[in-house]
Amino acid sequence: GGAAIDVFDEEPLSPDSPLLTLDNVTLTPHIAGTTVDAFANSVEIMLRQLSLILAGKNAPNRVV
Numbered sequence: 001g002g003a004a005i006d007v008f009d010e011e012p013l014s015p016d017s018p019l020l021t022l023d024n025v026t027l028t029p030h031i032a033g034t035t036v037d038a039f040a041n042s043v044e045i046m047l048r049q050l051s052l053i054l055a056g057k058n059a060p061n062r063v064v
Contacts, residue, residue: 006030 002024008017011030019025032038052059 002026004028006032 004026049059
């Protein structure tokens with residue numbers, strides 16, 4: 001098993017974080033939401049999610 005993490009309690013991650021010593025953990029900066037593609041798709045994704053929720057259906061990736 002392992003993990004890929006891009007969000008941390010404190011950012012940037014401290015250089016002495018124990019996470020940096022784990023071979024089965026991949027760490028990336030918390031910047032994916034600032035890409036051109038992510039920004040361009042965010043409204044479409046939000047509208048699709050909202051439509052599902054208002055229709056009483058299960059919306060994938062819903063955070064409550």
